[in-house]
Amino acid sequence: MSDLASPRGPAGPRSVPxxxxxxxFVQLLTPDGAxxxxxxxxxxxxxxxxxxxxxxxxxLRRFDTxxxxxxxxxxxxxxxxxxxxxAAQIGAGRALAPQDFAFPTFREHGLTWCRGVDPAQVLAxxxxxxxxxxxxxxxxxxxxxxxxxxxxxHAAGYAMGIQRDGHVGTGxxxxxxxxxxxxxxxxxxxxxxxxxxxxxxxxxxxxxxxxQNNQFAISEPNQRQSRIxxxxxxxxxxxxGVRVDGNDVLAVYAxxxxxxxxxxxxxxxxxxxxxxxxxxxxxxxxxPSRYRPTGELEHWQQLDPIDRLVEYLLLTQTGDERYFAxxxxxxxxxxxxxxxACRSIPNPLPESMFDHVHVEPHAQxxxxxxxxxxxxxxxxxxxxxx
Amino acid sequence: xxxEFRLPDAGEGLTEADIVSWRVRPGDTVAxxxxxxxxxxxxxxxxxxxxxxxxxxxLLVAExxxxxxxxxxxxxxxxxxxxxxxxxxxxxxxxxxSGSGEPADSEGERxxxxxxxxxxxxxxxxxxxxxxxxxxxxxxxxxxxxxxAGLFRPMAKPPVRKLARDLGVDLNTxxxxxxxxxxxxxxxxxxxxxxxxxxxxxxxxxxxxxETRVPVKGVRKLTAQAMVASAFSAPHxxxxxxxxxxxTVKLLHRLRRSPDFAGxxxxxxxMVARALLVAVRRHPQVNASWxxxxxxIVTKHYVNLGIAAAxxxxxxxPVIPDADSLGLRELAQAISVLAKTARDGRxxxxxxxGGTITxxxxxxxxxxxxxxxxxPGQSAILAxxxxxxxxxxxxxxxxxxxxxxxxxxxxxxxxxxxLGSRVxxxxxxxxxxxxxxxx
Ligand SMILES: Cc1ncc(C[n+]2csc(CCOP(=O)(O)OP(=O)(O)O)c2C)c(N)n1
Numbered sequence: 001m002s003d004l005a006s007p008r009g010p011a012g013p014r015s016v017p018x019x020x021x022x023x024x025f026v027q028l029l030t031p032d033g034a035x036x037x038x039x040x041x042x043x044x045x046x047x048x049x050x051x052x053x054x055x056x057x058x059x060l061r062r063f064d065t066x067x068x069x070x071x072x073x074x075x076x077x078x079x080x081x082x083x084x085x086x087a088a089q090i091g092a093g094r095a096l097a098p099q100d101f102a103f104p105t106f107r108e109h110g111l112t113w114c115r116g117v118d119p120a121q122v123l124a125x126x127x128x129x130x131x132x133x134x135x136x137x138x139x140x141x142x143x144x145x146x147x148x149x150x151x152x153x154h155a156a157g158y159a160m161g162i163q164r165d166g167h168v169g170t171g172x173x174x175x176x177x178x179x180x181x182x183x184x185x186x187x188x189x190x191x192x193x194x195x196x197x198x199x200x201x202x203x204x205x206x207x208x209x210x211x212q213n214n215q216f217a218i219s220e221p222n223q224r225q226s227r228i229x230x231x232x233x234x235x236x237x238x239x240x241g242v243r244v245d246g247n248d249v250l251a252v253y254a255x256x257x258x259x260x261x262x263x264x265x266x267x268x269x270x271x272x273x274x275x276x277x278x279x280x281x282x283x284x285x286x287x288p289s290r291y292r293p294t295g296e297l298e299h300w301q302q303l304d305p306i307d308r309l310v311e312y313l314l315l316t317q318t319g320d321e322r323y324f325a326x327x328x329x330x331x332x333x334x335x336x337x338x339x340x341a342c343r344s345i346p347n348p349l350p351e352s353m354f355d356h357v358h359v360e361p362h363a364q365x366x367x368x369x370x371x372x373x374x375x376x377x378x379x380x381x382x383x384x385x386x
Numbered sequence: 387x388x389x390e391f392r393l394p395d396a397g398e399g400l401t402e403a404d405i406v407s408w409r410v411r412p413g414d415t416v417a418x419x420x421x422x423x424x425x426x427x428x429x430x431x432x433x434x435x436x437x438x439x440x441x442x443x444x445l446l447v448a449e450x451x452x453x454x455x456x457x458x459x460x461x462x463x464x465x466x467x468x469x470x471x472x473x474x475x476x477x478x479x480x481x482x483x484s485g486s487g488e489p490a491d492s493e494g495e496r497x498x499x500x501x502x503x504x505x506x507x508x509x510x511x512x513x514x515x516x517x518x519x520x521x522x523x524x525x526x527x528x529x530x531x532x533x534x535a536g537l538f539r540p541m542a543k544p545p546v547r548k549l550a551r552d553l554g555v556d557l558n559t560x561x562x563x564x565x566x567x568x569x570x571x572x573x574x575x576x577x578x579x580x581x582x583x584x585x586x587x588x589x590x591x592x593x594x595x596x597e598t599r600v601p602v603k604g605v606r607k608l609t610a611q612a613m614v615a616s617a618f619s620a621p622h623x624x625x626x627x628x629x630x631x632x633x634t635v636k637l638l639h640r641l642r643r644s645p646d647f648a649g650x651x652x653x654x655x656x657m658v659a660r661a662l663l664v665a666v667r668r669h670p671q672v673n674a675s676w677x678x679x680x681x682x683i684v685t686k687h688y689v690n691l692g693i694a695a696a697x698x699x700x701x702x703x704p705v706i707p708d709a710d711s712l713g714l715r716e717l718a719q720a721i722s723v724l725a726k727t728a729r730d731g732r733x734x735x736x737x738x739x740g741g742t743i744t745x746x747x748x749x750x751x752x753x754x755x756x757x758x759x760x761x762p763g764q765s766a767i768l769a770x771x772x773x774x775x776x777x778x779x780x781x782x783x784x785x786x787x788x789x790x791x792x793x794x795x796x797x798x799x800x801x802x803x804x805l806g807s808r809v810x811x812x813x814x815x816x817x818x819x820x821x822x823x824x825x
Pocket of ligand 1: 218
């Protein structure tokens, strides 16, 4: 099993954070926009796909910054910004096949974007107007998980179901299905996540563990949570681990696609560590200036996921200033629509909280609902109609 | 249309914020998401973006004021042409449905601000009419009596319940004034005050008016915690020395006229900082910290120089990182930038961390010295007194000379009297004769 002990991927490009050691990871696009072609991850993308990635990144960033502003306007109770992690999420999200199923954290706005969830549905949760937001079965995307790490275990369980339904390794590209489990670096310290690794490994489950190492679990830096790079933990569980430049949308796409293919073929789980950085606050309630080393943000701004794609589009003449202006205008329009949609999210009926307690009718829930309805109607509104 | 922007809850569950500074004035034109005001909450300083585009009509709260969440802060006149959200601006041409079960002008129905889950206006006037009947005993686990009993518990949010418990107030006796019969924080506080008033005598009431009580919070609270932590963990020793700094003052005058220092604020504080940095270079062990956990003394090979500053927010100690690598000109610039940032209340928490040694300029208050308390984690702090003309024996005669006092407190676990004295004497010698810094 010596191949498991050593990381996959070339020891190539390096990123040296201030005061840190050099980082080896799979990279297809350098921060200057130069294209690399590692043999293990061949990728040919046409101009439209490239432009599509750019559009995704820009619109996603706009949606995210707009939501942060909406929280400051008082329209949302909370927001978890993804600023800086756009490439990691778009790369992974776009690698999914329609039948694949993904399990997000609460920061996976790029995944909801790729899976066609309406931004207003995402905002409803953060506005306190919804306990979920969308129908997971419609989008093949589980709800946001707030409790750290739970969704990884759910993902392993879902992958078991797929395996038992025989949707793995048939060779039929429309049938074979993989599961994408998203989580953060902090989540790797959770029991649930490690249990999921064990199950995935021993049952050879069709699941890809997609860890965005954004360097912090709230204020706890990653170095304080692991003595070895996270992706190397996979070898101890018995499946391959790979680290990818999480700010390189092409690399994340190529690596995730490869791992999902592998899962669908029935070759088992892969751990991907997308090495990235949360440039914003943990949530709108957090003040990162209290724990962020000076200079770190500036270092990562040099590695911005969108900037390098701009360089590459310009270099390859797949995008020009006119195209960028077009997308910027589309982003502005999106901003306006997101604000409007947010403000017009309807307040839920209080009794809707009973709706999803049980799938099937349940006597206790029905009784509680009836009592609650009576209680609600015991209020009168001053000045007439209730 | 005239729009009001109310103070939102910028972190989960905050109740108030201080208005730090306005970035706009009446008459200014703002676009959506232009930053209009900085506020400081218990958690951080936060920039608030405008929800509206238009012209600022009025600022309703003043800088320095502490206001509860929900307070109207600013009035903005929005115009159709520059409306916050031009209708139809893309609606329907993307993935967002109008998504609304409400009439389009629903805005007026919602209490204008608060967070998204803020109450509707309608809810304010709702009142309990009839007692709800208990549910028919159904699944058996919850008896109707229990449910009914639950109904008549006084309604209050958990923090208010805790407050009541802490103040010894029985919630059942508090008349509720909140929406829907909810007992509010003010109700509990009022009840507590009534109870207290009932037990104080007339004399005591007079005495009460002779005192003001201000809750300990914000910078005051942090300062208090830091001072207690430091004073009761590091054994402090303070030494002081008087020094004739006439030559340094003359040097300052010369430098100020030199073109190399044009536009730089050169003050005695800058020279003291410089002298201390030289003394630290000669005695690096004074620039150290005590690692209790590891049982180690950590000597720093860099100097992050803290400069204590009195600010409207209270005492802050912003830090000049790697001050030992700066030339005199850069040092002077760093000190004046840092002082201005602190006075303006814009010092970020990260700019106050990582200090290794600190200077506090008590001279600006017209005093000579003191026994400064170490910032936690540092092993020395130098207080600079006023520079004043004093009779001094100079070259065998009593002369008026510019004299100041330096007081150095140090952590006696790390710094012995000998080391502390050498550092202090060195700094003093440099200020007495700046030429000695060259050797
Ligand atoms: C089980 C559990 N413990 C603690 C928390 C509080 N919490 C919320 S986010 C977070 C940090 C998560 O860090 P990471 O997994 O790195 O994801 P990131 O926030 O960086 O995206 C914690 C501890 C929680 N939500 N659930």
